[in-house]
Amino acid sequence: MENMGIEEEKGSDWGKSLPVPSVQELVRNDPQSVPEKYIQHHQDRPLVHDMASSSFDIPIIDFALLVKGDEHETRKLDLACKHWGFFQIINHGVAEEVLLKMKAAIAAFFGLPLEEKNKYAQAGNDFQGYGQQYVVSEEQKLDWCDMMFLITLPHEIRNLKYWPDTIPGFKEAVESYSKEARKVANEICTNISLLMGMDKDGLKRFYGKTKQAMRMNYYPPCSRPDLVLGINPHSDPDIITLLLQDDEVPGLQIRHKDKWIHVKPIRNAIVANVGDVLEILSNGVYKSVEHRAITNERKARISVATIKIPYDELEIGPMECTVDDDRPRMYRNIKYLDYVRYTLGRKMEGKAHIDNILKIEST
Numbered sequence: 001m002e003n004m005g006i007e008e009e010k011g012s013d014w015g016k017s018l019p020v021p022s023v024q025e026l027v028r029n030d031p032q033s034v035p036e037k038y039i040q041h042h043q044d045r046p047l048v049h050d051m052a053s054s055s056f057d058i059p060i061i062d063f064a065l066l067v068k069g070d071e072h073e074t075r076k077l078d079l080a081c082k083h084w085g086f087f088q089i090i091n092h093g094v095a096e097e098v099l100l101k102m103k104a105a106i107a108a109f110f111g112l113p114l115e116e117k118n119k120y121a122q123a124g125n126d127f128q129g130y131g132q133q134y135v136v137s138e139e140q141k142l143d144w145c146d147m148m149f150l151i152t153l154p155h156e157i158r159n160l161k162y163w164p165d166t167i168p169g170f171k172e173a174v175e176s177y178s179k180e181a182r183k184v185a186n187e188i189c190t191n192i193s194l195l196m197g198m199d200k201d202g203l204k205r206f207y208g209k210t211k212q213a214m215r216m217n218y219y220p221p222c223s224r225p226d227l228v229l230g231i232n233p234h235s236d237p238d239i240i241t242l243l244l245q246d247d248e249v250p251g252l253q254i255r256h257k258d259k260w261i262h263v264k265p266i267r268n269a270i271v272a273n274v275g276d277v278l279e280i281l282s283n284g285v286y287k288s289v290e291h292r293a294i295t296n297e298r299k300a301r302i303s304v305a306t307i308k309i310p311y312d313e314l315e316i317g318p319m320e321c322t323v324d325d326d327r328p329r330m331y332r333n334i335k336y337l338d339y340v341r342y343t344l345g346r347k348m349e350g351k352a353h354i355d356n357i358l359k360i361e362s363t
Helices: 023-029 063-067 071-083 096-110 114-120 170-195 202-207 276-281 336-344 352-357
Strands: 060-062 086-090 129-131 146-153 210-219 231-234 240-245 252-256 259-262 270-274 291-293 301-310
Touching: 060 063, 060 071, 063 071, 063 170, 071 086, 071 170, 096 146, 096 170, 096 210, 096 240, 096 301, 114 129, 146 170, 170 202, 170 210, 170 240, 170 270, 170 301, 202 276, 276 336, 276 352, 301 336
Parallel strands: 060 086
Antiparallel strands: 086 270, 129 146, 146 210, 210 301, 231 291, 240 270, 240 301, 252 259, 252 291
């Protein structure tokens, strides 16, 4: 892993997404318009009761206690990963100034004129840049969202042609937040290693050096939020995701016990979720969970998902410590590059990607 050829990682060879119009520009030109290709099929539309407040609250982890090895907080982390796949992190140690500057950088980018944003548009087979992901056919229903995707760490594989250089403080904001997010993600993985029965570096030894990427999302207001989705249901093809969401405008929903549950924003909290890779490594003990974003009739919403991903050549599969007579192997091994190409080469379909190609049918 350590001596993998870094230069060839500059462009993410994960496939490509078809170009689509900017939703932000669509709304700017005609705020009442909802084109047919964004209108979800009836069974996929967010129902009124889906959009109302939920009686469920996802688990909240006090990071300061977790770092100290607090047994109660560690137990909460274990249960959150097993039964929810999501949790909110408070007292994470990331300064409020860093969070606010990150959000301001995203808002500033999406505040640029379209011709300026298009200077950073995705090119060729590179998923980095301004545009959209998971668009693989002219017929599929589109997300009510524009996004910017950047590989942020390690520094040597950044492709700076996608980093806006006309926004004062943009690079510095991303730099500061990416470093802090890495610390949080690493600490969570350290605790999960211990919960899986290994020493604190067990996961790290397995996947070696990792990459970090950011997906910056802009969800314009929509005159008919009951017809569209900001992002279609999916799970994340990564190790772990950290989401910094809008404190004022809710939108994230997760599937829990066959219902869509709101993730209510907590000021300055970071939402964490288990990725497909961690589900596979844990042999299904920890769950990557379907989630989606809904839209708001009056307000735009921004968020940034920071993902921890292995290098392309890593073969992922259940770790030895998770397989025994009582819990046989539940997933096939696969090279990470092959898995991520498979997922990104198809529209978002909930958990279908991991279920279709990796799940081993029980006999």
